Amino acid sequence: MKAPVTTDALLYLNGVTVSFDGFKALDELSLIVEEGELRTIIGPNGAGKTTMMDVVTGKTRPDAGEALFRGFADLTRLDEPEIANLGIGRKFQRPTVFENLTVFENLELSLADSRATWATLFARLTPDHHDRIAATLARIGLTALSDLPAGALSHGQKQWLEIGMLLIHDRTLLLLDEPVAGMTDSETEETAELILDLAKDRTIVVVEHDMAFVRSLGARVTVLHEGSVLAEGSIDHVQNHPRVIEVYLGR
């Protein structure tokens, strides 16, 4: 019996291994994210970045290793809704909004409110809810489109809506998987500003390939490669790291 881990970190991954038919997507990955931190994660395709998020959000059960939230919640034992209700939100690599619901309704479902089935049956939108939705719409620039089905939005707008869905909930930890993929340069800049703004009062982990964007966030960078951490440190540190250049940046 191992002694129970004690950690102050918000997110604590230790020796996490995930294999698909013998192929190790994560190979004894260890990662610690402190409360209030903004962390960027880079790495070549197939490095295991998305799989790491799958483990943290309960979509994938690791074969081995520990995953703790706030030092006590064992993420390897909880299911997706339970983890979400701990305060972990996620933006997917491929933008996933509810296409048949309106922009407004997408945000409504994301409001911090009871998730119990019975409670949703009798839920009413309070004036406070309306204000929060209106404020979020303004922040993601979709006010004029609020009654449009989300399926009718452009790719970039869907990305923003998905960020808005995270924003409105006041979650503790946000996992953003490639939030600027497919965005124009100006949209990317705006997104960087938004993320920096959000990072003031929550913990955020961002996965991105866009190095200019990563640099603009100015945060600590973790490089994943073949399912484990290759390097970690400031952007300048990792950009000058010989192994990182070899497997990722140099190609």
Place this chain on the structure above:
Amino acid sequence: MRKTAWSPGFWACFFGCGLILAIAIPAFNLLVPPNSPAALPDYLVPLLGKYLCYALLALSLDLIWGYAGILSLGQGAFFALGGYCVGMYLMRQIGARGVYGNPLLPDFMVFLNWQQLPWFWWGFDHFAWAAAMVVLVPGLLALVFGWLAFRSRVTGVYLSIITQAMTYALMLAFFRNDMGFGGNNGMTDYKDLLGWDVHQPSTRLGLYLASVVALGLGYLLCRFITASKLGRVLLALRDAESRVRFLGYSVTNAKLFVFTISAILAGIAGALYVPQVGIINPSEFSPGNSIEVAIWVSVGGRGTLSGAVVGAILVNAAKTWLTGAAPETWLFVLGALFVLTTLVFPHGMVGLLRRARWIRPRAPAPVPAGEQA
């Protein structure tokens, strides 16, 4: 402004339809002299009542299929179970008036040489007990079945297949004489219901009116659910189930809730159906019946509620007419209808109507220039 499900326009339509079904039709039956061409003959009343029961059954399927993407092909099983509960009550009401004159045992049990009433028949001489069972039996079956299926994340075609298997298994079980539900022949020759003779036109009109009320209340309940935030959770999980989980909603619980409500509605429909057609037998469980319900819903328009009602009534009226006029063609017509609505009118008749008459313009509003993010 966001539109509400309970607008004055909606209530006008609702009570308008209610007026036709609950006042006009009985009036044509009772007040118009029977020899007038406008009269509604007595024999048509239970037929219309039967259509309304089918409409409630279709509504129950639309709630789960149209809104939560659960294509249950076992809806007929819940309908039949509700029907059997009432059938058992009606059998107990026969009392000593049966062929064998046994005051306690229904004829088929006497025929099988049974000496005493099986325990699961206890209480069915009381209407209240039978009525409670109409709700509890389908509801509990759906709760257990749904819990097993949704917890293991059985979805799509797999769910449709296991619901078919469920109704098929029940059919085989109910065919067996030793199950104690009348086997092959089922239960029939009912005499009275709450003291009223089931063959009397007035009783039949009463049953018809009860069906109107049940359909109306069932419709309002479904509309309440689908217009609530839970309704939007259901639509969301129909299209992106895993995304709903990451928002913190329990997909299992949401599905289980509507699946159970839907089974209860189907059970009530079956309970009203049996006294109007005068028989319940295991063929009600046949897998084909449940598939037909899906066809009614898709013909009328899936995910619209009103479409399910319209589809069930029209398809069954067509069936009644055609099985009289050219019985061998019915299955082909039914198949053709299904293919046509799936390929050409994916939103069914209600969708067609909405598009044609702009009852509810669905086209997205044009995006004002410069407003994009």
